[in-house]
Amino acid sequence: MYSKLNVETAIAVGIAVVCLCVLPKPSEAQGGGASQPIALDTISLPPGFQIELYADGLQAARQMALADDGTVFVGTFGQFTGAPEVGNIYAVRDTDGDGTADEVMTILSGLTVPNGVAFRDGALFVAENNRITRYNNILADLQNPPEPVVLTALPVNGINHSWKYLAFGPDGKLYVPVGGPCNVCENDDPWATIMRMNADGSELEVYARGVRNSVGLAFDPASGDLWFTDNGRDRLGDNLPSDELNRATARGQHFGFPYCHQGDVIDPEFGQGHSCSDYRPPVVKMGPHVAAIGLTFYTGDMFPAQYKNQIFVAEHGSWNRTTPLGYRIAVVRVQDGHSSGQEVFAQGFHDGTVVAGRPVDVLELPDGSLLVSDDFQGALYRISYSE
Numbered sequence: 001m002y003s004k005l006n007v008e009t010a011i012a013v014g015i016a017v018v019c020l021c022v023l024p025k026p027s028e029a030q031g032g033g034a035s036q037p038i039a040l041d042t043i044s045l046p047p048g049f050q051i052e053l054y055a056d057g058l059q060a061a062r063q064m065a066l067a068d069d070g071t072v073f074v075g076t077f078g079q080f081t082g083a084p085e086v087g088n089i090y091a092v093r094d095t096d097g098d099g100t101a102d103e104v105m106t107i108l109s110g111l112t113v114p115n116g117v118a119f120r121d122g123a124l125f126v127a128e129n130n131r132i133t134r135y136n137n138i139l140a141d142l143q144n145p146p147e148p149v150v151l152t153a154l155p156v157n158g159i160n161h162s163w164k165y166l167a168f169g170p171d172g173k174l175y176v177p178v179g180g181p182c183n184v185c186e187n188d189d190p191w192a193t194i195m196r197m198n199a200d201g202s203e204l205e206v207y208a209r210g211v212r213n214s215v216g217l218a219f220d221p222a223s224g225d226l227w228f229t230d231n232g233r234d235r236l237g238d239n240l241p242s243d244e245l246n247r248a249t250a251r252g253q254h255f256g257f258p259y260c261h262q263g264d265v266i267d268p269e270f271g272q273g274h275s276c277s278d279y280r281p282p283v284v285k286m287g288p289h290v291a292a293i294g295l296t297f298y299t300g301d302m303f304p305a306q307y308k309n310q311i312f313v314a315e316h317g318s319w320n321r322t323t324p325l326g327y328r329i330a331v332v333r334v335q336d337g338h339s340s341g342q343e344v345f346a347q348g349f350h351d352g353t354v355v356a357g358r359p360v361d362v363l364e365l366p367d368g369s370l371l372v373s374d375d376f377q378g379a380l381y382r383i384s385y386s387e
Helices: none
Strands: 019-020 047-055 061-066 072-078 086-093 102-110 116-120 123-127 131-135 149-153 172-176 191-197 204-207 217-219 226-230 242-248 285-287 290-297 311-315 328-336 337-345 359-364 370-374 379-385
Touching: 019 217, 061 370, 072 116, 072 123, 086 311, 102 149, 116 172, 172 359, 204 226, 217 290, 226 290, 242 290, 290 359, 311 359, 328 359
Parallel strands: 061 116, 061 359
Antiparallel strands: 019 102, 047 379, 061 072, 072 086, 086 102, 116 123, 123 131, 131 149, 172 191, 191 204, 217 226, 226 242, 242 285, 290 311, 311 328, 328 337, 359 370, 370 379
């Protein structure tokens, strides 16, 4: 059990029930500066697929989590003010089952970078940049959520890689990445790790090391292995290193940071005396600076059979590359823990000059359609298939 977390545990709690919004309604600038809805007819998809607006008005929509009754909880990045962002948690509902949400409720507000959300056994779990909390029996009254139970504090270093992501594994444990507090640096645990704990916050431990900045976790429905994205370091040029899609098969594996990047590039500052062969290489190199983040294994029946148990990955898009990359949804073909690489599934969120959207997370709905969150537009999109 990890016992070195040296962080503040006394945290003020800010909770407010703000609004019940009914769609459709005018789109507003949310989370990135877009003032008009994205023209979804510019998004290209494989034949038979359609993309439609599911919900808007969600400030900087980030990770999504599905409740037992179909409610989609949405974490947010908040508004950047030069300090840690203050954001909301939303509950989104399609009460008439027509494939478009008709309720968007702000159920929690005043939280500090509440990027991560997960749902289990009737409780909503929220990862802010400094703690993880649990809201028991959340569905009983969304407009009057319960007081949070603080499960654990998390280390904080301003806003640098401080956004957290949550996922429950098949072992019943809650997994959370703790990004490196830097572009590239050496730090002790728990920095640059993926941690896990029981649902009550007990038995907190490091599961994987050498993970610079993961904002996406998913578990293989067949093997139970953890797959995760990891964003590579900056300032090695436009084309190095690649972002990674990794697979962890056991506790204690090391994925290279800060010594080795993308499985085969030794860091010029910290890599001396290290060999990339000492670390777990990525399963797929996703591309330099594409900002690969949210991912999910598709297990539904709506999409054609070739998508079954394959990984959909949201590529948020590069922020400082001369020619932007990413701004798309990719599908990664996997079999027996291996992959031949990625292929573009949905693109058109960037036309080479203008940013129209930034995909963040992907979530499968009970009918087999796929939700995509967009923190630039403050929206959710639904991708469906029909022959």
